[in-house]
């Protein structure tokens with residue numbers, strides 16, 4: 001067994017490919033997660049995020065390429081590759097007829113230690129995930145968000161250096177999403193490395209340092225959230241006036257630097273920089289058109305996500321599919 005280098009990356013994937021028959025679920029993926037960072041793997045459904053995380057956990061093997069975790073590979077270290085790694089793929093599973101605490105006790109027993117230290121560890125993790133006070137309730141009565149947080153608690157019992165979470169906010173209501181994001185942020189602030197998958201750009205933007213965006217198994221973007229913001233396109237707006245035909249004509253004649261098109265679902269879509277759109281709207285008002293609607297279709301980062309992953313039908317406006325996708 002090789003000794004991993006002291007300064008090893010938390011995760012290093014090099015040219016990893018996984019096929020299912022003719023389908024290339026992960027296609028030559030390379031990425032590096034530095035210790036201490038929160039790293040997001042973002043992509044629409046079917047992009048290959050879970051397949052990659054399964055390879056990291058050794059649940060499936062890549063057809064080619066290497067996944068290193070703290071410098072170790074499955075080939076050289078076997079299950080030892082998961083030393084210091086915890087997390088869950090899809091949703092964590094618990095015995096619903098046992099309480100949250102009993103579930104954690106069962107898991108803590110597997111890791112050993114005396115009764116007192118197990119109990120202290122359990123209290124500590126319940127506190128971190130904000131379930132203290134609810135640990136005596138049966139898991140069957142937990143909300144989905146509480147189960148997800150119990151999953152994080154179970155992972156933290158092992159005192160990991162790397163926490164891997166597969167779409168942790170999936171299926172949560174807005175309150176649950178807020179709690180989960182706050183929890184991940186707290187864990188990251190404590191120095192834990194977090195690798196999470198998501199299909200929510202706003203989640204990744206809010207809590208991650210770096211991101212890989214995947215589409216159909218391939219990398220569509222690698223970089224920091226700052227790099228991503230710098231690439232974001234002009235925002236689109238839904239526009240409706242008392243005379244949409246005149247509004248389009250006015251844009252073509254006087255505002256060639258913005259795009260105004262008819263939206264198949266009614267009204268117009270206007271795309272351009274904030275300043276130019278403001279000037280256009282002022283001209284509409286000056287032309288005595290009544291402005292009935294002027295609302296952003298998506299944030300610039302959402303627009304970029306849909307462009308990079310090509311998950312909308314019209315790559316220039318993309319209004320409708322963007323609103324429906326991944327939400």
Ligand SMILES: Nc1ncnc2c1ncn2[C@@H]1O[C@H](COP(=O)(O)OP(=O)(O)OP(=O)(O)O)[C@@H](O)[C@H]1O
Pocket residue numbers: 020023024025043044045046047048049050051052199
């Ligand atoms: N065991 C399998 N057998 C065949 N195809 C599979 C298998 N697992 C995944 N796939 C396919 O591989 C592709 C990537 O799936 P994966 O679950 O990794 O995507 P994902 O990005 O995690 O999507 P989601 O957000 O829906 O979980 C999909 O087309 C999926 O249907």
